[in-house]
Amino acid sequence: MSVNLSHFSAAVVFAFFASIVFGITQRNSTTEMVKYGLYCFALFVGGVFLAGWVMALIRR
């Protein structure tokens, strides 16, 4: 089995699964778990975009 992911898709897959674990383990009620999972996912993906723009600006 060979998986070929781009940097961005690998980061999104990583964010997805890590957010599920963070949501379940760091909060107590189901609603809070879902909210915190979505929050973590948004921060992960937002961080990817932010880091991407910073690197693009540095490269110029």
Place this chain on the structure above:
Amino acid sequence: MAKPTLDKDKKNAATLEPEYPLTTLAVVAPIVGWLIPGGGHILLKRYVRGILLMVSVAAMFAIGLGMQGRIYKPNGGDILDILGFVGDVGSGALYFLARIMDWGDALAANAVADYGKTFVIVAGLLNFIAAADAHHIALGKKP
């Protein structure tokens, strides 16, 4: 005069008793959770959480291997290799299965393999968090 002493004794007894007493389940659940990702939660009848954790950790581990991520061995020599091993071994049975089947032995030097290595390590570290969570649930600290 006797009353204050009695109150003091009661207070001492209260401070000596732990708030969350350690039970057999509180020891077994994190061990099961480490060996079988999500198993600790399933043992504690948190089925949905257990299955979600199992799928997440197993998927990250499998994707990491699919990206030709390296599996660290305990006797790597280098301190960073030892840290990599600590991360990898967090996946429990998945790590031992990978070692038995000789998966993750390829020394691919490309970016995708590097991401794969990170996926495998993080799967193990997330499983450590899940096992600690199972311990807290078994203690009664968390619903």
